[in-house]
Amino acid sequence: MFKKLLWPVIGLLIVASMVLSACGTPTPEATKVIETKEVKFNAATPNTMVFVSIGENIDTLDPAWNYESDGDAVILNVYDQLVTYKGASATEFVPALATGWNVSADGKTYTFDIRKGVKFHDGADLTPEDVAYSFRRGVLQGGTNSPQWLYTEPFFGIGIYDVAELIDPEGGLDDDAEALKEAASAKLAEACQMVLDAVEFDNAAGTVTFNLATPWGPFLATIAQSWGSILDKDWAIKNGAWDGDCATWQNYYGVTSETSPLRDKVNGTGPYKLDSWTPGEEKILVINPNWWRTEPVDAGIAAKPTIERIVLKGVSEWGTRFAMLQAGDADVVSVPRGNISQVDPLVGEFCEYSLDTASFDCTVKSEQPLRLFRGAPDVSRTDVFMTFDLNVEGGNPYVGSGQLDGNGIPPDFFNDIHIRKAFNYCFDFDAYIQDALAGEAVQVSGPLIPGMIGYDNDGPKYAFDMDKCKEELKLAWDGQVWEKGFRLQVAYNTGNVTRQTITQILQNNFATIDGKFRLEIIALPWPTYLAEFRNSRLPVAVSGWIEDLHDPHNWAQPFLIGTYAGRQNMPKEMWDMFNELVMAGVAETDNAKRAEIYKHITQVDYENAIAIRGAVVTTRSYWQRWMGGYYYNPIYGWDSHYYTLTKQ
C-alpha cells in the first residue's frame, strides 16, 4: 500500500515544487492571485484586537526611563498623566488625572488640582503625594539617555541635562552612580531638596505645584507624555524604587533600563492593565473595567474602552505580517512604503486627512476588506547636514586631499554660505519625494514641521534650481571652487534606503554640472556612522529626527543649538544668535508671541542655509474595516489610546 502511494506522492511534490519555483519571489503580481481567489476576512475575535508592528522592541516599561514609541504604546494605555491632548488637537490640552490647573503670571508656577476617587489597578487610591513622587523619583533616578532631561531643563535651568549636574555642573557625575555616591552628603541632600522644591504637593488641598526655574512654553506638552505617567508611591517603593528619602536617593541614581526595578512591572490608573509582556514577541493588555473617565476628551470620541484584550505583536518579516492581515488575524499591521502596492488592492475605504480640520474624510469605493488612512503628516524628518568646521585630527578619510585642489575639501569648506546654498539649490526635492517617499511627503520650511505653533506653510524654502546652484558655486571661495572643483564623501548609515537616495540625488546633480564636482557616497555601519557624525568628521551626513514633544522647541533646539548644531560644529557667533532666539521661544508662554519667534527663526535658518531641510512624510495606515473609533493626533501617531477603538 505504502509503496503504491509513494511514487504518486513524490511525483506530486515534484510537480508542486516546479510550479512553486515558477512563481519565483513573492512579487505583487504573484500575490494578487491569492488576494482575489483565496483570501477570507472574518472578525472572528471581536473582543480582541491585534496590532502587528515591525518588531517588539520595548526597552523598559518604567515610565521614567522609557524613551521609545513601542514603550509608549503600553505606558500611555496603562498609566494616566495629569493632562492629555484634546482629541486630535496637537496644541490643546484637557484634564486627565488633574481636574484643572493654574499658571502663575510669570509662567513659572503650575498648580494642578488632583482628581479624587481614582484607583490604581491594584486598588490603591490616587493622592497628590503619588503625583509628586512620580516626578521626583524620575528626576532623581536620572540618566542622560532617559527622558528626564526634558524636566531638568525647566526645573533647574537651560543646559542642565541630569540631576547629577546639580552637584557637578560640568557633568562629571552624569550617569556615574558610584562616583555620585562619593559626593559630599550635604551636596547630595541639597540636590534632592531642589527636586522636592521643584515638585510640591499638598494632600489636604489636593494639589501638586511645579516651580520652574524659567517660564517654559512646552511644559504641558512635556507632562502629557509617557514620562508624565503617575505611579502609586507605596507600590513603587514596595517593588524596589526610590524610598522617598533624600538620604538614600543616590542609591537609586543612574540605574540602567535593565536595572530599573520597574522595568517589567506596571500598576497604573489607565484604561488597560498589562496582562503580559514577552520581550521580543508581544505585549498583551486587558481592559480595566473600573477606569475613572466618564467624559470624552473631545466630541465624537468614546469615553470608555470596549475591546477587552489588546495584543501588540512584533513580526519582523513583511510577508508574514501581510499573511496575517489577509487571514484576518491582524487588525492593523505596519506596511513598509515599498510594499504598499501589495496592500492597496485590498482597500475598499479611503480616508484622506485634512490639515485644516485635523480629521479624516472617508469614502467607500468597494467591498474590499481594508480601510486606508492616509495624508496625515508624520512627526519625523530626514535632513542633510553640512559640517562647518570638520574634525581632521588624526586624518579624515572623507575629505580627500583635505585641500581645495579639486581632489578634496578643506576642513572649513562649508563655512562658506555659498557652498551651503549651492547644496540646497542642487537638491531636487521633487525627485526625493517621488523616488524615496513614494510621492507622499511635503517639503518643509525651516527646522519645524507642519501643524505646529509657528510653522508657516508659506514660509521660505529652497527650490531645485541648477542655475542658481552654479551661481553659488561660482561665488564660493572666491571662485576657487568653480575653477578647481571638489571631492568629498557623503555618508549615510547602511541599509537606510531613503538616506541613500538623498545622497544619490546630490551626487547626480553635481556631476551633471561638471565632473570636477565629485560627491562619493559612502554607507557606514550604524555604530561607525554614529561615532563619525558625533565627532564632526563627516563633511555631509544624512540623518533624521523623531520628535519627543509636538512643540517647536523640540525641533528648534536640536537643529539649531543642540545635537545637530554640535555635530555640524556651527561657528560660535552663529550658535549664539540661534541660542538667543531659541531661548526666547521656549520661555514664551503666549502662543501667538511664540509663533512669531519661530517664524523669525525659520527665516534666519533659511538665510543661513544651515542644512538641507527635507520633507515630512504623510503617513499611511491600513486597518480592517471592522475596526472603528480611531482618531489621529500626530503626537501619538498610530500607537494611540486604544480605549477609543471599537471592533465589530
Place this chain on the structure above:
Amino acid sequence: MSLSPAFREESMLNYIIRRVVMVPFLLIGVTLLIFLMLMALTPVERSALYVRDVPRNERVLEGIIKKYGLNDPWHKQYWRWLFGTTVTTTEGDVTTVERVGGIFRGDLGYSRTASQPVAELLARRFPASLELTLYSVLPVIAGGILLGVIGAVRHNKPADHIVRVFGIVGWSFPDFVFGLLLLMAFYAGAGWFPPGRISDWANKVIMSPEFHNYTKLITIDALLNLRVDIFLDALRHMVLPVITLAYLWWALTLRVTRSSMLETLRQDYITTARAKGLSERTVIRQHALPNALMPVVTLGGGTVVGLLSGVVIIETVYNYPGMGAAAAKAASQLDVITVLAFVLFNGLILVLANVVVDILYAYVDPRVRLD
C-alpha cells in the same frame, strides 16, 4: 582483534571525561576571541547598542560609555563579564559593598537586544527550538535516508532520477521564498497553519495559573495538563516550519545516504549475501543500510545541532520564537553580552553533540575506538 566489553566501556568513559574537561577551556577561548574582536571597535561605536537613534542630548554617549565602562581596558571588561562588578550602597553612615553579575556567579548578563536577562531569554527560546527540533528531526533525517536508499536501490532508474531532481530542487530553492509561499498558500489562503508558536486563545490558557508548564515544551505540557486542544494548536503551528525544514534539508541527507549506499552495495559481502539467497529486502535492511549509515550519523549530529541553535530564516518567516532569530539580532546590533552567551550555549551543544555522535559511531561500527 575484538575488544572486550569492559575495555570498551572504560575507554569510552575516559573519552567522555577528556572531552568534558576540555569544554570550559574551549568555551573561554572562544569567548575571549570574540570579545577581543569586538574590542577593536571604539567605545563610541560600541555605545551605539544603547542608542537606537540620534542621541537626544549632547551628554548621552559620554553617559553610556561611563555607565557601562566601555572605556575600561579590555581585560577589565572581560573580567567584569566573568566575575561581575561591585556596587556600593550608602545609608547614613553605613556603607555596604556587594558584588553583582559575572558568569562565574551564574549571571549571564542582560540582553539589550532582547530586553531581558540572557538567562530568561535562553530559558524561553531554547524550549521553542528544542520542540521544533523534536518534531523536525525525524522527518528531516528519516525522510532523507528513505529517499537516499530509494535512489541507491533504484540506481539510474526513473525513481532515482526523480529523487535526485527532487533533492536538487529542494537544495536550490531559497528557503525564505519557499517558506513564504507555503505561508501564503496554507495560512493566508487556506487558513490552516498560522505562524507563531501558539494561538492567542491557547496562549491565554497557558499563561493562566491553572496550566502547569512542566517542561516549557508546549505540546508535552498540553498533554500533561490533559489539554488536547492546545496540543493540536501547537502542532498546527509547527506544520509549516517542519515541512520547510524537511524539504530543504532532505537533499543533503539523501545525497549522502545515496552515495554511501551505492558504495556499500558494491561491496563483496553484499554479493555474498545475495548469493546465499537472501531476499533483496533483507540484504538492504540488514546488511547494507547499517554500514551505509556512518556518514549519515555525522550529518545527523550536525543537523540536530543546527536545529537546536535555531534556524534564522524559518524563525523569521514563521515568526517562531526560537534561538536563531534572537542570536542574529544580537549579532547584528553588537550586543556583546548576548552574543557571548549564545556562543557559550551553542558551543556547549556542539561539544555535547559531538560526544554523542562519537559514541554512536562506536556502537554503529565496532571497529571504531574512542581511546
